[in-house]
Amino acid sequence: MITDDDASLYNSFFRVFSKEVSLGEAHHFITIVDKSKSLQEAFKEYQEGRKELTAWGISNGVVDSSISRVAYLKLKKQLENHTFHTEILRNGKTYRKWGNNKITHPLPSIDQGWYNVDCTSDLSSYEPKQIAKMILQVIDKSTNAFLQQIRRRLNILERPLVTARGDKKSYIYSNFNPQYAQYAVTILRTFYIFCLPYRSSNDEQKLTPAQRMGLTNKIFSIQDILYFK
Incomplete structure (x- = not known):
């Protein structure tokens, strides 16, 4: 499920799909957009984002690949050192808690520019390549x-x-x-x-x-x- 940063929405999601979330069968992603940007500013960021991805691909030996493929590879590399949750030790047991640790989506939107993505559900059982594929689909269009x-x-x-x-x-x-x-x-x-x-x-x-x-x-x-x- 994809929503904007509204506590009432993701609280409702966890209540309705509590079983699916506990089994790791449902996940909730948040899109965090700066709505104060003008369309011109968003479009400029969109252009800059594509140029940055192209430059990253060249510097990392990724050639003859689509922009979405380069974005996936860059995001997968970032996720090797990024987690959306923090671990808490309590009474000798370790618990995972949402860390409110967002990541920038590698593909800025043409009408929103750069935006951030966060995940409130536990993704610890997934590999970076799997998480990267999910994040690339997180958009609120x-x-x-x-x-x-x-x-x-x-x-x-x-x-x-x-x-x-x-x-x-x-x-x-x-x-x-x-x-x-x-x-x-x-x-x-x-x-x-x-x-x-x-x-x-x-x-x-x-x-x-x-x-x-x-x-x-x-x-x-x-x-x-x-x-x-």
Whole structure:
């Protein structure tokens, strides 16, 4: 699971998936982004990051490889001396505790620039190469895309409008009943996951999130959802 740095989210994750976490079958990663950056600053960091990776690859004898491959090799080397947890000795027993020890993602985002990654679950049973593969997938674009859908499709959850004079805000479309907001988001989430296909850079055709996760092999229609039995 990938979230931003929100304690309420990862506390909920550990409560719901406590068994899976204790068995090492579920892990939680955090993306830490500096949202004060402008798009120009983020794009500049994106360009600088690719140049740095290219230079690192040349200096380490990695040639004729893609940027993602160089990023993986660099990250794997960093993880040989990096841990996300600290060990605590108590009553003669050693416990592992989240150390809040983030690492910089080797591939800066084109619209966010450099960002950090942390992991709150225990990764001690994994080798650096396995952790590196997981971290390279830690990005919040899918979450941001869904939040944009919420803002565009649900008027009651839209940001307040600025008045013509620019000195006040209008909440004309605002929702005053949290229960209705929950209903609306649940309906939109179902539609987004099962009915709304899109094409990513790795896809030859448009797929829904449910298809990408292997939950289904078809695109559902609204009628399929409404009359599901």
